[in-house]
Amino acid sequence: MSGSTRGGAGGGHFGPYDGEAADAEYDPDDDYDYDAPVIVDDPYPRHRGRSPGRRRHPILIGLVILVVILLIVVGGGLWYAHDQIDPGGRPGPVVSVVIPKGSSTQQIGSKLAFAGVIHNATLFAFYVRLHGDGPLLAGTYRLDKNSSYTSAISALEDGPKILTDQLVIPPGFTMAQIAARVAALPGLGLSAQKFLAAAGNGTVRSPYEPAGINNLEGLLFPDTYQVRQGETEVSVLEEMVGEFNSQAQGLNLTSAAQKNGVTPYQLITTASIIEREAKLTADRPKVASVIYNRIKVGMPLGADSTQTYYLRLTQPNLNPSVAQINAPSPYNTRVNKGFPPTPIANVGLASLQAAANPPTTTYLYWVEINPDGQLGYASDDSGFAHLQAECRAAGLC
Numbered sequence: 001m002s003g004s005t006r007g008g009a010g011g012g013h014f015g016p017y018d019g020e021a022a023d024a025e026y027d028p029d030d031d032y033d034y035d036a037p038v039i040v041d042d043p044y045p046r047h048r049g050r051s052p053g054r055r056r057h058p059i060l061i062g063l064v065i066l067v068v069i070l071l072i073v074v075g076g077g078l079w080y081a082h083d084q085i086d087p088g089g090r091p092g093p094v095v096s097v098v099i100p101k102g103s104s105t106q107q108i109g110s111k112l113a114f115a116g117v118i119h120n121a122t123l124f125a126f127y128v129r130l131h132g133d134g135p136l137l138a139g140t141y142r143l144d145k146n147s148s149y150t151s152a153i154s155a156l157e158d159g160p161k162i163l164t165d166q167l168v169i170p171p172g173f174t175m176a177q178i179a180a181r182v183a184a185l186p187g188l189g190l191s192a193q194k195f196l197a198a199a200g201n202g203t204v205r206s207p208y209e210p211a212g213i214n215n216l217e218g219l220l221f222p223d224t225y226q227v228r229q230g231e232t233e234v235s236v237l238e239e240m241v242g243e244f245n246s247q248a249q250g251l252n253l254t255s256a257a258q259k260n261g262v263t264p265y266q267l268i269t270t271a272s273i274i275e276r277e278a279k280l281t282a283d284r285p286k287v288a289s290v291i292y293n294r295i296k297v298g299m300p301l302g303a304d305s306t307q308t309y310y311l312r313l314t315q316p317n318l319n320p321s322v323a324q325i326n327a328p329s330p331y332n333t334r335v336n337k338g339f340p341p342t343p344i345a346n347v348g349l350a351s352l353q354a355a356a357n358p359p360t361t362t363y364l365y366w367v368e369i370n371p372d373g374q375l376g377y378a379s380d381d382s383g384f385a386h387l388q389a390e391c392r393a394a395g396l397c
Helices: 019-025 052-085 105-115 121-131 149-158 175-183 192-200 233-250 253-259 264-277 281-297 304-312 322-326 349-356 381-393
Strands: 094-099 139-144 164-168 224-228 365-368 375-378
Touching: 094 105, 105 121, 121 149, 139 149, 164 175, 175 192, 175 233, 192 233, 224 233, 233 349, 253 264, 253 349, 264 281, 264 304, 264 349, 281 349, 281 365, 281 375, 304 322, 365 381, 375 381
Parallel strands: none
Antiparallel strands: 094 139, 164 224, 365 375
């Protein structure tokens, strides 16, 4: 053998072989480690410990978890956005929304969200920009709560519709009651305070309103009116006064007042008392005759409705006591002779006709004698006492 390898892996020493020296020096037990591992050159070496795949496994799990989280977040966001864009279900109640001129898309979204038409102003603004919708027009809108973005955008692109609402005023309403109904018209932005102010400061006047009086009580005609967006409290008041004037002219009210020995304003006041005292149409002319007969003989009218009107000016829901009905006031017609200072209600056509054309009677008293509102009439004190007995028997007095 010309050479030998010694010393372990990679530690070989090459040189001439000296047999005896080598044999003398060589002791197999000197450097052979029976317990050491045998190193064999392997053309396909394997890594010790964990395989490469095992070392990367936690990273793969983390990536999978991250992807799952992202999918959940994106999916949840898409679901939320879809639910906002098209909430589904039935639309909510109609609300009024005012979009000022020059409003940005974000500001419009905020207005809609505040009113409950949509639920997310920021998402709405992004949706409008993404779809290239618009322009969204300023104005007053009536929109459903819980609307889809497409329906809200469509309405705003079309522009505001002219809002019209019915104002229903029944006979017997006072000025304060009418003002409350005017203010309750949805989406028109009218004010009860402004309405009453215009009715009491001379801004609107009636030809039947005496000089020195700024009070349109009794001079508005109860009817159904169509009130359009853009009308003011003054314009509504003017329309109602104008309708009253038309009805009064049709009855030739001025001539009728002269025939009955009163002024037109006193005739209207008479009609307002009739409106409050007579529940049945058949009783209206007779009540008118009692009022005129009492005026002629100088008797107080004795209509509790006049004092009730006065007390309710400050206490609208008051059910007055006997003491309150008898308390001193300009409207106490149990004590004061003549007409109260103003009408006590706004009157319908039937009461105006009754005041304009009363029958000729000798009646000086009326008393409610039937729960349906029927009135009984008397011309003297004994007849009045009999009517009061009937009233008590019916449980009405």
